[in-house]
Amino acid sequence: MFAKIQNLPLAVKQYAVITGNYWAFTLTDGALRMLILLHFYQLGYAPLALAMLFVFYEVFGVITNLIGGWLGARVGLNKTMNIGLFMQVFALLMLAIPSEYLSVIYLMTAQALSGVAKDLNKMSAKSSIKLLVANVSAGDREGTLFKWVALLTGSKNTLKGVGFFLGGFLLTTLGFQGGVLLMAAVLAVVALLSVTLLKKDFGIAKFKPKFTDIFSKNRSLNYLSAARLCLFAARDVWFVIALPVFLASQLEWQHQSVGAFFALWIIAYGAVQAYTPNLFNGEKRNGDTAEKIDVNGRLIALWSTILAVVILMVFISLAISPYAEIVILLGLLVFGGIFAINSSLHSYLIVALAKEDGVSMDVGFYYTANALGRLLGTVLSGLLYQALYTDKQGLLACLLASFLLSLAAAFFIKRV
Template sequence: MNAAIRQYLVITGNYWAFTLTDGALRMLVVLHFHELGYSPLEIALLFIFYEFFGVVTNLVGGYLGARMGLNRTMNIGLFLQIIALGMLAVPAAALTVPWVMAAQALSGIAKDLNKMSAKSGIKLLVPGSQQGKLYKWVALLTGSKNTLKGVGFFLGGALLMLAGFRGAVMIMGGLLLLVWVGSLILLSQELGKSKAKPKFTDILSKSRAINVLSFARMFLFGARDIWFVVALPVFLHTTFGWDFWKVGGFMAIWVIGYGAVQTVAPAFTHRSTDTMPGRGVTVFWAALLAGIPALIAVGLGTDLPAQLIVVGGLLLFGVIFAINSSLHSYLIVSLARADGVSLDVGFYYMSNAMGRLMGTLLSGWVYQAYGIEACLWVSSMLLLVAVVATAQLPLKYAAARGEGATRA
């Protein structure tokens, strides 16, 4: 086994372990605080700092990764998640809203340091001429991560019932501590460290393609999270009467299937082994996605069984969204400059975090004020913005090798 594959496996293992705890923690917080009587909007507010600090972390984290090395930013992310879990292991009386929001803020910083480091690290392990291989490696990393996030949703619901909130976070913190120690030993010490010391102003991308792709990504993920973060779990529990096992199980199946589709996305979008998919492919898949939430909303206004409409529609949404997400994830890694890759990747995932923040806030407010159908209509509108933005990409892309992405 060569060094590149060994490092890929270490990066992927870190990402997997972190994602498992991140997904479980999200489900734990939503279900536990809903059970305590918090409104959908109040639950959404618990995640504000998680998403807000994701924006800041991606922007600054790319700069830190280029200066310090991606091994350090990845390990810092793992350690911060351990601290966040420890903060939530306090007695129930100490779980005040400000305390939980602070723990979520730390978890948001940890998540985006880990994700930025993992995605950036992959580019450095694959030669620039092997675009097909890069796409497959990014798709496998992203897809497997989301599959485990789905397992995490199920794990969160299960642990809440079996061990309680405090017991669940203590178990996860202990397991992640073991992963962190292994990462300190195994991860390459110079991974992603820029040869030229970047300036702080370099955190803002100068590539038109990356800026356009980042803008589209913001609305793509805002459109997903407006129904996924708060509205859907609460809707399934209150409207359909599903217990926590069923809610956690459905969310898990959705994300597991979503991750599985991401791993095979290159088969749907990319036939060549050494060139990048063009703008037309990216626009096509974004446009296909945009109509699905609206169709679900229309279906809920008919006499058809509501559970069939919601479950079937959201499974279809998951398949098409997964292809869009995997394609975007590959494009940003490929287009990023080779030296200081984390700067471009960090900027891109900053936009991703802004979309999640927007979607999280809208998820609680729109659902509480207008219901699930309104969330779905707004989701379609956000996706239309993503389609228009994607249409502004260059007709063809040039992958960044030694000189950085093509500037336009």
């Protein structure tokens, strides 16, 4: 077995290291989010206050994606990935102090570091794939790229779902401080292995990009980024704060049940993402002719429109049905599948459009928009839900906002 691993191409081995880093980081990131959300809701934090705990996480994610792509092109993606891993270890250790010392400002600062760490790790992983696929044998490189991106993204979200479950489990068994200490110890081991195994010069651009080059001048990339912003705002505006608080407060779910539900949803969502290339990379038979489905802006606009229709159906069903629990469970199932396909197609298209030399610049700019979308969705989720907290009205307002943002995503992506 070890001999087979040793004989693998260098690109495949580096992909395995990068994916392993990404998986480990994602596990702690998902667990930490659920730990914070459930622990501080239990302490009496209101929905908007909970949203504010994640604002610095998202704000610094925006900044990191914008600057991190430029930094990766200058110093190498191995360094930006390793910096992200060690920063997450430090952020986890910051949260290991007794709860009475965890003020809102302190929590927001720790979350800011975690946001920087997460997006350094994510940008490095996504950018690396473009370079690794270039070193794979000739053949269907675009098909390979789609599969590798989908596998990385889908498996990441599956692990994030496991992280949600882990967060609820750790809160119940070890408590908040015990949970973050355990995660910090495991991630520190992963970070030390990464320093040893990743190539030293990986991802350094042949040209030395200026700081002003962080802003994209590519029209298609700008429209794709705007669509990504709207897509993820459409998800997070009802998914991040409003839905878990609704389940806990209105439907009286236990914390373990909320954590397990979100875990299973994200795991299934990640599985669909990983499977998506089989829907589009496969061959359609038309008589004797084999034709491949072209992944472009018009195709993704169609899927974004389907997503908007699904959200509208959930909105109407929740408004008129007395069976809120059934509507949410079924609605989330369909929403998750369609959203996963959208996300997977988006993730492939940005890596495909990005320049090979200095790929992290384009990917970093794109994921800046991704982080802005999460920030917008998070703030709107807490704000709308708290403003209309009574019964189902807060969640309905968030769903309406999600519908409008999904339509905006379809509008922008069609112009790519």
